[in-house]
Amino acid sequence: MSTPVPISQLPSQQRADNGRWLILGVVCLAQLMVVLDATVVNIALPSAQRDLGFSDADRQWVVTAYSLAFGGLLLLGGRLSDLIGRERMLIGGMIGFACASALAGAATGFGMLIVGRAIQGALGAMLAPAALSTLTTTFTDSKERAKAFGVFGAIAGAGGAVGLVLGGLLTEYLDWRWTLFVNVVFALIAVPAALKLLTFHPRNRDVHIDVPGVVLASAGLVAIVYGFSQAESNGWNSIETYSLLIGGLVLLMAFVWLERRVAHPLLPMRIVTNRFRGGAYLTIGFSAMGMFAIFLFLTYFLQMLKGYSPVQTGLAFLPMIAALIGVSTGSSTLLATRVGPRVLIPIGLLVGGAGMAYLAWQLGADSSYVRVVLPALVIVGAGLGIVFSSAMNTATSGAVGSDAGVASAMVNTTQQVGGSIGTALLNTLAANALTTYLVDHAGDPAAKVEAAVHSYVVSFGAAAAIFAVAAIAASLVLPSGLIPAGKSDDVPTPASV
Numbered sequence: 329m330s331t332p333v334p335i336s337q338l339p340s341q342q343r344a345d346n347g348r349w350l351i352l353g354v355v356c357l358a359q360l361m362v363v364l365d366a367t368v369v370n371i372a373l374p375s376a377q378r379d380l381g382f383s384d385a386d387r388q389w390v391v392t393a394y395s396l397a398f399g400g401l402l403l404l405g406g407r408l409s410d411l412i413g414r415e416r417m418l419i420g421g422m423i424g425f426a427c428a429s430a431l432a433g434a435a436t437g438f439g440m441l442i443v444g445r446a447i448q449g450a451l452g453a454m455l456a457p458a459a460l461s462t463l464t465t466t467f468t469d470s471k472e473r474a475k476a477f478g479v480f481g482a483i484a485g486a487g488g489a490v491g492l493v494l495g496g497l498l499t500e501y502l503d504w505r506w507t508l509f510v511n512v513v514f515a516l517i518a519v520p521a522a523l524k525l526l527t528f529h530p531r532n533r534d535v536h537i538d539v540p541g542v543v544l545a546s547a548g549l550v551a552i553v554y555g556f557s558q559a560e561s562n563g564w565n566s567i568e569t570y571s572l573l574i575g576g577l578v579l580l581m582a583f584v585w586l587e588r589r590v591a592h593p594l595l596p597m598r599i600v601t602n603r604f605r606g607g608a609y610l611t612i613g614f615s616a617m618g619m620f621a622i623f624l625f626l627t628y629f630l631q632m633l634k635g636y637s638p639v640q641t642g643l644a645f646l647p648m649i650a651a652l653i654g655v656s657t658g659s660s661t662l663l664a665t666r667v668g669p670r671v672l673i674p675i676g677l678l679v680g681g682a683g684m685a686y687l688a689w690q691l692g693a694d695s696s697y698v699r700v701v702l703p704a705l706v707i708v709g710a711g712l713g714i715v716f717s718s719a720m721n722t723a724t725s726g727a728v729g730s731d732a733g734v735a736s737a738m739v740n741t742t743q744q745v746g747g748s749i750g751t752a753l754l755n756t757l758a759a760n761a762l763t764t765y766l767v768d769h770a771g772d773p774a775a776k777v778e779a780a781v782h783s784y785v786v787s788f789g790a791a792a793a794i795f796a797v798a799a800i801a802a803s804l805v806l807p808s809g810l811i812p813a814g815k816s817d818d819v820p821t822p823a824s825v
Contacts, residue, residue, distance in 0.1 A: 351466050351525050352476050356483045357518040358422055358459040361511050362452045362740075363487025364494065365394060367623060369445075371495035371638050372504035379504065382438040392557050393442045397449030398456075399744040400550035404542050406457035406737025407594055411537065414461045414733055415526040419519055421455030426515035433508030444508075453740075460736035462526070464724040470810075474721060475657070481717035482656035486649045486709075488623050493642035493649075500639050541594035544583035551576030552745060556752040564756060599735050604669065607806035608723035609742045611673050614798030615715050616746030621684065621754050621791035622648075622708055625784040626701065633693060633780065647702055648709035655713030670806040672718040674799040680711025681795030688789035693781050711795075722806075750794075754787045761786040 369376075373387055409417040428451050432444025463480055467473040498506040555572030562569055587593040600606050630636040630644055663672060687704045695701065723739045724732065765779035772778075 347525055348466055352479060354518050354522045354525060355459045355463045356480060357514050358418060358455055359483050360487055361425055361514050362456045363484055364491045367488045367491030368495040368507045372499045372507040375499055375504035380438050380441060386438060389442055390445055393445040394449040396550050396553055397446045398452045399553040400546040401450050401453035402737045402741045403545045403594055403734060405453040406734035407537060409458045409461050409733030413528060414458045415528050417454055417458035418462055419522050421451055421458055422515045422519050424451035425455050426512045429508045429511035433505040456740045457733050457737035460724060460739060461732035464732050464736060477721035478657040478717040481720045482653040482713060484720060485712045485716035486652045489645040489649045492645050496638035496642035536592035538590055538592055538594040541583060541586055544579050544586060545594060548576045548579030548583055551579060553748045556748040559752040595734055596731060599731060599738060602726060603805060603807045604722050604725055607802055608719045609738055610805055611715060611719045611798060611802045612739060613742035613746035614794055616743045617750035618791040618794040620747060620750035621787045625787045629784050648705035651706045651709030652713040655710045656717040659714050659717055668808060668810045669718050669722045670803060670808055672714055674803045676711045676714025677795045677799035680708050681792045683707030683711060684788045684792035684795060688785050688792060691781060691785055693777050754790055757790050758783040758787045
């Protein structure tokens, strides 16, 4: 048996090749830290509530404090990556995120937990763009880049489902606090590796922080995200919901007006007006809207109607994770360099929508996991695997080095806003469907269970429609051809397929 050769003793080119793939591992761990927190804490909320004694009304703030800070500061985080260096932001973000996770996990009261979650969100907004822009600048060869984004897209897409699995296991067998402490473990692995692997570049003096733009963008995004969260709890007709959504829209319109006129914009309009990137951002936002249904309503179905424990529910999503990872890495290797995103992304969206439609068509109170839920999870996972690997690669393509951070931040921003819209919209549709069914079937002893299933079916049908609309929009917005290989807004390369 041959003795493995240390990386430091390999020839320089082979050492560089190995180093790139090890950097991919670090970046994926960093991304996993961020995306896990979208779902891993949700499963732990009942246990945290019993332990710390906060009310049902306060419970939403454990999620909202994170999402508001994260969504509001993403563009600033992306620009800081361009300014002071994505490597510094990546390492600093991982350390800070781990410390904030430890603070929240050690909470002795509700206030301490909320402060920790808000700091987590703020540091996550620094970490996520740095991770993606590091990947963007590390892999420049089109074939290597496609493979790398296949792996990264799999992590980004499957992270929510992984959070369900991990959250259930940690809560049931350890303690709810470990859903937060687990980030410290990830950081202890990733930070030393990053310090060894990454090359630190000097501060980019051509990048400046547009302070008025930061204020307008952050306030606008916070208002939009919070407005949709209030729509979920207070309804769409409340004055608070209208005020937040209209105010947020006005602020973002003012932000766009400003960015077209300042010398050093926070978000250069060339980032979003490029049809490759703009189409990818649109796709990611729509996908986040539709994805919400599979995580929330299928979790409700399995736990409330089928009697699954949190661990069993998490494990039930494993086939989806496997399909997403397998298809994401496979499609990126076999298709991404041969077929353009205008073909791949709509196909992935239609496949994912077909899985949602299957649930809407087949789901009933007596539906079995193997016959109904399992096939749907595999189909949705396969579709999302195609979408995320291609869309994330496309969303950061062609951006010059000084724009890599903010281009990456737009990926997370559209995902965050899309998720907020999906949460509010699908919850509202489900609640209305539930109420209508109960009114129409008053006196029926089985109405409560059937009404719940009906509300889930309506949500899955709406998610299928969202994916279909997204597929049409992507096919219209995305240009023909392969993803540009250069670091500028290149002319599309004619597709070979």
